[in-house]
Amino acid sequence: MTDFSIIGKPIAMVDAAGKTTGSGKYTDDLNLPGMLVGRILHSPFPHARIKRIDTSRAAALDGVVAIVTGKDAPNPYGILPVGHDEHALALDKVRYVGDNVACVAAIDEATADQALELIDVEYEVLPAYFDPEESMKAEADLIHDNKPHNLEKDYHHVFGDPDKGFADADHVAEARFIANEVTHAAMEPHSTLAQFEIDSQTGKRGRLTVWSSTQVPYYLQHKLSLVLEMPMAQIRVIKPLVGGGFGGKSEVIPLEIIAAIAARAARAPVKITYTREEVFWAHRGRPRTIIDLKTCVKNDGRITAVKARVIQDGGAYCSYGVVTILYSGALLGALYDIPNIQYDGYRVLTNKPACGAMRGHGTVNVRFAFESQLDELAAKINLDPADIRQRNLLQPPCVTVNGLRVQSYGLPECIEKVVERSGWKQRKGKLPRSRGLGIACSHYVSGAANSIIRSDMPHSTVNIKIDRDGGVVVYTGASEIGQGSDTMTAQIAAETLGCSLGRVKIVAADTDLTPIDIGSYSSRVTFMAGNATLRAAEQVKKQIAAAAARKMSCAPEELIFRDDSVFRKNGHVGTAAFGRPAEQGSSASVSGRVEGQILRGSLQQKRKDEGPKDWMTFEEAVVAAIDFHGALTGTGSYAPPPEARGGKHKGGGVGPSPAYSYSAQVAEVSVDEETGEVTVHKVWAAHDCGRALNPVSVEGQIIGSVWMGMGQALTEEMVWKDGMLMNPGLLEYRSPSSVESPEVEPIIVESIDPEGPFGAKECSEGSLAATIPAIANAIYDAVGVRLHEVPFTPERVLAALRAQRGQKKINLTEGIDPTAPAKFREHGGSLWFRGKGPERHPLDPARREGPAEAAGGD
Amino acid sequence: MEEAVGYLAKHDLGIRVLAGGTDLIPSMRQGLFDSEHVLDIRHIGELRGIRPRPGNGVEIGALTTLAFIERADFLRRHYPVLTEAAATVASPLLRNMGTIGGNICLDTRCLWYNQSLTWRKGCGFCIKKDGDLCHVAPGGTKCWAAFSADTPPALLCLNAEVEIASASGVRRMRLSDFYTGEGDAYRKLQANELLTRVFLPESSADYRGVYRKLRIRGSIDYPLAGVAVAMKRSNGYVADARLAITAVNPAPLLVKGVTEMLEGKAVDEALAESVGVLAAKTAKPLTTSALTPEYRREMIRVFTKRAVMAVANGN
Ligand SMILES: Cc1cc2nc3c(=O)[nH]c(=O)nc-3n(C[C@H](O)[C@H](O)[C@H](O)COP(=O)(O)OP(=O)(O)OC[C@H]3O[C@@H](n4cnc5c(N)ncnc54)[C@H](O)[C@@H]3O)c2cc1C
């Protein structure tokens, strides 16, 4: 059935007005009586042992209610079962500048801040590691004792016969690519409010309720239970509106646990909202990645083998790291047909904030390298870059050499569409000097086929309840974080039940009310929670159909649910469009909802008198069903099918997905050859999302992905000096402003996935990865330089241009290399500086006597 | 006014002037100023507005917002370089609040300084605030924080003067004398003084003007290098010209020798290029700001060349 009434239509987000009018509430908007403010003390050192913490001076300050430190919650946790290496507050060691040391709960922010200054911490400074390749050589002073060489995890995969592939090739390209570290920069800073209830029976401390800006309420509930040693049933996590996550809220962030610990100690609700700088420290963004890539092709452009060695600078904790490094390898597959793959991935620990999941998790940086190299190879063999991509297409349904099952595959159409719309064939190579076109492709999972918690539980479960007034309530654990999951859920429920969208109310992401869902990340919600919603709605629909069919004296299969009514496929009365009197139309739904209570009795009576009907209103059908079955509820859940769960090799669990989205993009840029500035004029972005349940929403996601990709391509970069983040704010960390946002032409491609809800797949991450190489390739087309390091800042572009022209080398990029720590340490910030000057600020750590003396070496 | 300077005299060191607050408030939040009092001068009406003084140029009140300056027809017609520079400051919202006085008095900036207290504690304090060493020029005793406002180079090209008031009276000085060239004590303004007016002389009126700014984003960003040029031409030859640069030194600077180099000449690429080289020599960018110093100096050369060409060709 392709004729839908709700899905496929551009629909405003169901929570849009709440956001635009300001009536919607984010976590920081919430206040409770007696609520305290929590502020966190952060480590000034990148790597140090905590010898002693003395909170007595701070505790004596008026207005301070409680101070908590690592000892108050010593259990470790981490998002991955293999990575329980974090403590909400440091226990014995701090591992990055910004690591969490203590938290003050006080009556207001100023008091809490003042108290932070009064906490005395004695550190023993340890040598720190900032560069992953250096860090891998570490023998002593490891970041985590159980991780030799500071290696979080390494994987070595061989699929097919890479050596043979290399031998068979006619052309080889080999290069090192570097993608620097970026972060999500979500608008809403993380915020958590935690409250313990007094148990009404015993008077003791009772249940915990936590409101938090999270993408994964269930994981938060789980980790809280672990750290606080409380049963999960005693913990309720509620997700208010969230102002963007992009992966930065897809795991448990220290403040979420710290707020709970502080609330427990203070015996009062505690709210903590991060400053922007703290958001940068909490991070979990995309790691700086070093990619040594080798690609081989035949003369006709067919890829024979790929070899990638990937090093990720993961920061001080595991976070999602093991998954990231696996995605980087696994997603070499499933886009093109690559017969032989060798992958060596290293996730390395360094003394910086932990990297984690970020939009396009794991695939983006490697995709930049791969698509750039493919472009180089195309130039080498004199093939159109669009053609070389078309010559390496998969032939689905298939299983790739690394065990990924591909069914729906809209990539060919995506390439065709962007080539056509951008005028590629006519314009490529014929633009004025300094202006160019570049093409690149990408893909992404529609949710992971294997959840990070190894269990057989469904990934999503949805409950639906319908009351006598025809109101449909959908209970889902899926977290709306601005991406539109509530709208998607409402659409699928309404479409399936044939009722209007206005009838559907979504209750989401409240662990007391909603069944378990593993959250909003890896683009899984539409596919998985969508399927669960579909199944729940179908279950309810079946019950309604059974009752309605009785009333209409027909078989349930004969009934159609649509436009707030239920009618027979080939009803006698049906002259109008769908076999029911046209004039009854939508007014039935409106009055039905408003006056349902009053009308119901008389309507029922009337219907009874009139005998069997060919149609009923939705509400009448619901009443019939409730009278017939009792309560009208349905439940549906989704778990990915076993066939989609991937190969058996070590690490083979990451990468498989029930379906992949596909994307192709053409970027048009110009380069100022004197300044190195790159301007993106337009991006044509085709994305195969299976089916566009809500086209405006899909377009929004595509445009957002392109924009975010462009930020990483041109301006965004976390700059480090000796473990100090030089740009921990949105002024110096430069996400593009509206001024440099290019025109984006989103093109929706619908491949109708056999397993997706109504054929839908993901649409919010896959596009991002194509933007960076599309821009890189367009720069190459414009001025003939191949850039190997992202972002393409003007100084990097200019340096490349000068090298190309053999001009005098002015070292334009020296000094911004984040891996050059020697400089800063040589002259010593006072971090490494000892002794001088009696006028030092009293807070200057270098002024402290004692173990700080040990500072300096590594 | 009297009340205001009275407060300043009374509290002297423990007080800070707040005009638009777009620089002061973020800096206070970072703990860069810990003065006990803030003097809000926003409601001193006489310090707001643009007053042409026929024969004597124009007088601009210190509290006039940058948005107002950007839109003022009179300035656009007679002092276009100022209009151009004002229009590039920060973003529209900030220009609605930020004042010209605040822009002139703007604190110098440095990546090691414009950071939170926690950050600076971690890194170690520097000469400009609470410390005794410099992270940018190790071993030195001088602060090199970059003066990063956009309108002062334009004002320098226009030979602007500023009026400074305190309880003991009013003085007037050339803007070029207002800056010290030091990153920490960057301006000659005592804590008990108020900058009240800016004067643009009649003799600078009707110069063509261009301002070129290096920034990474098209909005919001402070200049990483900036070049202002004002030029008068007659019969296709340069009659007079001045050029000033910003964001690459602890003070905005008029580039010496530009007038002589251009005077009486017809501008062509080669000439513009040599002005560029001259300007680049005046620039001493350091790692106080994003992008590398080498790149920023190179951009002073390129932007100067472009600005000179643009102003000679009537934009
Ligand atoms: C995100 C952001 C981006 C920015 N980008 C730019 C930019 O691109 N270019 C740029 O030039 N500026 C920029 N600024 C800085 C600032 O907005 C402008 O310089 C503005 O003009 C400052 O004016 P104000 O009135 O807000 O100054 P305030 O913040 O009120 O004051 C600034 C300083 O001057 C002193 N002061 C102000 N007025 C007087 C007076 N009349 N007498 C004595 N002392 C005085 C204050 O005490 C304070 O030290 C930016 C600021 C932000 C927050």
Ligand code: SF4
């Ligand atoms: S130039 Fe040196 S002293 Fe001045 S603010 Fe920067 S680091 Fe501090």
